[in-house]
Amino acid sequence: MTTAATPPVPDAEILLDLVDRMIGAADLDSYARIACAGIRELVPALSVSYNELNPLAGRAFALIDPDPGPGWFRRYQPPFEQHMMDNPLIRHALATGDTRVLGWGDDGLGTVHGTTLDREFYLPNGIRSQLAVVLPAPPGVLVAIGVNRGGEGFGPTDRRVFALLRPHLVHAYRAVQLRADQAMLGSTLGAHGWAVVLVDDDGRVIASSPGTVQAAARYGLDVADGTLLPAGPLAGVRAVLADYDPATPATRSAPHPVAGPAGTLEAVVVPSAVGPHVVLLRPCPGGPQRLAALGLTPRQCQVAAELAAGATGEQIARQLGIAPATVRKHLEAVFARLGVTHRAAAVARIRSLLDGGPTG
Known part of the structure; x- marks a missing residue:
């Protein structure tokens, strides 16, 4: 013109x-x-x-x-x-x-x-x-x-x-x-108990409120500004970021169990075409307690949560910093407590427990 x-x-x-x-x-x-x-x-x-x-x-x-x-x-x-x-x-x-x-x-x-x-x-x-x-x-x-x-x-x-x-x-x-931002944060935190973390493409924290840092620390996770999200507990989150194609519309990911020393969180990722990306964290509603109620140790609960997230035995070993043989022993104990004999049944049972399903 x-x-x-x-x-x-x-x-x-x-x-x-x-x-x-x-x-x-x-x-x-x-x-x-x-x-x-x-x-x-x-x-x-x-x-x-x-x-x-x-x-x-x-x-x-x-x-x-x-x-x-x-x-x-x-x-x-x-x-x-x-x-x-x-x-x-x-x-x-x-x-x-x-x-x-x-x-x-x-x-x-x-x-x-x-x-x-x-x-x-x-x-x-x-x-x-x-x-x-x-x-x-x-x-x-x-x-x-x-x-x-x-x-x-x-x-x-x-x-x-x-x-x-x-x-x-x-x-x-x-x-x-x-x-x-206030509307989103207020609605999200108030209605659903989520904490919000902003991260870059590499999974490094750009912004996280003091309350979020304190809440995550209770579960053994460090999400302070400038921190790289830990590859172990938050491997699923980092995988979503790595796999996101910015040419496609951003969609909210499925919840990922995040096993920490003090319990299990669930994480949801909302990627952005230009960044930063949003990671939402909140305690799993009753899931860790249900796993512990079966007699699983804290480490066995971590292994169970990683298994439910789709990790292999070798990936669980790397993410938790333990030997593959130790993972196998923990899985044997988890299978026994769950009353199952194969992986698919174990995953289905663990996910049901983490989602608040029946314990028996």
């Missing part, structure tokens, strides 16, 4: 109306749609995009006004994800954390012109100039709003309008994000 001439600075009423609508957004998706449409009215452009980028993992999510449709994303998202670091604004933001409104060529940043990203993404879409502003984001993730134009570029008034909006974009983003 052909953009209009550089507009005058909008009056305060128009800006405040956009700010009010952004702050009142029900969720981040609504915020992004309101922000992109509103910015495009104030700074005429080919497109305005809200972007969540994870350059290290080569993943990106974008919401664009006007919406180009699913076919466009199938065509252009792969080259953008592969070559996003060709964009000097992305490199600069990741390296410095600079939140100013910046465009290609500003402050000696250089341009994307002539790069692979330009040839495969920007040039086919007629984008020859870009302004962007960075929003708060977790470590390793870049969240930004970009305004795209053709060769006419951006004048001083365009930059002034976008600069006037910048603090309001950041404030509204934080407000909506906090409201959404």
